[in-house]
Every structure is written in C-alpha cells, then in structure tokens.
Amino acid sequence: MxxxxxxxxxxxxxxxxxxxxxxxxxxxxxxxxxxxxxxxxxxxxxxxxxxxxxxxxxxxxxxxxxxxxxxxxxxNRFEGGIDGIVKRNHDEVVKMGKMLAESWGTNLGTPPEMSAAMIMVGLPSRLCHNSEEDAVTLRSHLRDRYEVEIPIFHQVSKEGEEGVRDNEGFITGYVRISHQVYNTLKDYEKLRNAINQLVEDGKTCKMFYIE
Structure with a gap:
C-alpha cells in the first residue's frame, strides 16, 4: 500500500x-x-x-x-504464491480469449494489457444480439441447454464511432470470461462449442424467447 x-x-x-x-x-x-x-x-x-x-x-x-x-x-502452495496465481490467471485468460475469438471469427473486447483475470470476447454477429434482453435470454439458454454459465453484455458503438465487425456484420454481444486456478481448457471449449453449434444451427437470440 x-x-x-x-x-x-x-x-x-x-x-x-x-x-x-x-x-x-x-x-x-x-x-x-x-x-x-x-x-x-x-x-x-x-x-x-x-x-x-x-x-x-x-x-x-x-x-x-x-x-x-x-x-x-x-x-502459498502454488508456485509464486499470489503473484504467481495472478500472472498465470492473466496469461491463461488472454490465451483462452484469443482461442474463442479465433474460433468465432470475432475480436477481444479489451486489450490484453488492460485485462487481469477477465477478458471480453465478441460473439458472432449471426446470433443477432441486439439488446440487453437478448443478453439475458442467451445467457439463460446457454445455462439451460449447454450447462454453461457466462456473463453476456450488449455493446453498441457510440455516435460517431465505427463499429467492430466480423465477416457477417457488427459485433454487439460480448461474453466475459475469467480464469482461476481451478479452470481447465475443457471449460472454455464447452463455451466455444456451444456458440459454434448455435451459429451452425442458424439460431438467433430472438428464437430463444419462444423456446
């Protein structure tokens, strides 16, 4: 201090x-x-x-x-104690964020150097994530159907700003992943595969309101 x-x-x-x-x-x-x-x-x-x-x-x-x-x-059982944990959490969450962004064809919503143990990852625009209500509905769908719990946020460009795009359109939805010593690669692969399955099936957020 x-x-x-x-x-x-x-x-x-x-x-x-x-x-x-x-x-x-x-x-x-x-x-x-x-x-x-x-x-x-x-x-x-x-x-x-x-x-x-x-x-x-x-x-x-x-x-x-x-x-x-x-x-x-x-x-203190972990190598480097709390400092070692902090460094490994940062390194792993950036690694997992890049893996998800590459798989989904999107972007990281926060620069790695500004991230500690959490990072934002853009969702594919084909999910048509257009509101905070869509974020809540998609989060519930992932929890109920895929047993994935992940915070999801709606983000639109401010007036005068150029929006971030993937190959299909503007990216307006982001997941916030985190990493702790108990997380494994399978946790992030489960999220990756769930989103890829939704896109492959042609699902959009509006469809989850009536399921």
Missing part, C-alpha cells in the same frame, strides 16, 4: 482470495489522524484503535475470518 500512497484501501477476500463470503479487509495508513477512525459498531473496545475495535463487534459467525490463515497457507 505504501507504493501507491493509499490512505485507505478496502477489498473483499471471498472471490479471488478463495475465502467465504463476508471476508474482507480494510487498510488505513498510519497518521496522526488515524486515531479518529473508528468502527461503526462501537463497544467496550472503543478508543483502543481500529484493529482492536474491529476484532469483536457482537454475536456473529466469525468463521469467514478465522479461515484466512489457512487460505494464506493454501495460496
């Missing part, structure tokens, strides 16, 4: 750090005014510093916090 000069920094730990929901951390830079920062739930530890004030805030399940030392031990 000292490198970025942050006064405060907050993040959850339940997703990329493998912790249960409700596990998070708050960083506060030491300063003469830090003693004025208090936990919103006050108790008999009030005035003993934010870490002590935050350690016990009433009757609740502290299990998500108690597992953090075990999570740290788990992360």
């Amino acid at each position: 000292s490198e970025v000069g942050a006064d405060f920094y907050v993040s959850n730990l339940h997703k990329w750090f493998f912790c249960p929901p409700s596990a998070a951390f708050l960083y506060c830079k030491k300063s003469t005014s830090s003693s004025d920062v208090h936990h919103p739930v006050v108790s008999h530890e009030y005035g003993n510093g934010l870490p002590i004030e935050s350690s016990w805030i009433g009757t609740r399940d502290y299990g998500s916090q108690l597992v953090i030392p075990a999570v740290l031990e788990f992360i």
Whole structure:
C-alpha cells in the first residue's frame, strides 16, 4: 500500500482470495489522524484503535475470518504464491480469449494489457444480439441447454464511432470470461462449442424467447 500512497484501501477476500463470503479487509495508513477512525459498531473496545475495535463487534459467525490463515497457507502452495496465481490467471485468460475469438471469427473486447483475470470476447454477429434482453435470454439458454454459465453484455458503438465487425456484420454481444486456478481448457471449449453449434444451427437470440 505504501507504493501507491493509499490512505485507505478496502477489498473483499471471498472471490479471488478463495475465502467465504463476508471476508474482507480494510487498510488505513498510519497518521496522526488515524486515531479518529473508528468502527461503526462501537463497544467496550472503543478508543483502543481500529484493529482492536474491529476484532469483536457482537454475536456473529466469525468463521469467514478465522479461515484466512489457512487460505494464506493454501495460496502459498502454488508456485509464486499470489503473484504467481495472478500472472498465470492473466496469461491463461488472454490465451483462452484469443482461442474463442479465433474460433468465432470475432475480436477481444479489451486489450490484453488492460485485462487481469477477465477478458471480453465478441460473439458472432449471426446470433443477432441486439439488446440487453437478448443478453439475458442467451445467457439463460446457454445455462439451460449447454450447462454453461457466462456473463453476456450488449455493446453498441457510440455516435460517431465505427463499429467492430466480423465477416457477417457488427459485433454487439460480448461474453466475459475469467480464469482461476481451478479452470481447465475443457471449460472454455464447452463455451466455444456451444456458440459454434448455435451459429451452425442458424439460431438467433430472438428464437430463444419462444423456446
């Protein structure tokens, strides 16, 4: 935190750090005014510093916090620890994104250098993805028929911008893929094959409304 000069920094730990929901951390830079920062739930530890004030805030399940030392031990089993995981996730999600874009004849919606462990990939224009409702319907169809769960977004060009095209038309739908240590090539191949099958069968998003 000292490198970025942050006064405060907050993040959850339940997703990329493998912790249960409700596990998070708050960083506060030491300063003469830090003693004025208090936990919103006050108790008999009030005035003993934010870490002590935050350690016990009433009757609740502290299990998500108690597992953090075990999570740290788990992360350090991987080569390079958390830094190694971050690098491999980035490298793999870019690799998988390029594989999907090549198979579908589309594009990456975000530059690799601006992607961490997630990246956007254009959907084939032949799916006729024309609205947010189409995104929801296509996502449900992939879940119900192919057992694929993937966020889908509708994206149109702003006024004055030239849209992105594939060989059939403008690309207006994007999937957002991610990568974590438990993902395998088969996960992305399943998504790739599902979209290719829909295109091969001549399916469009509007058809899924009546299925």
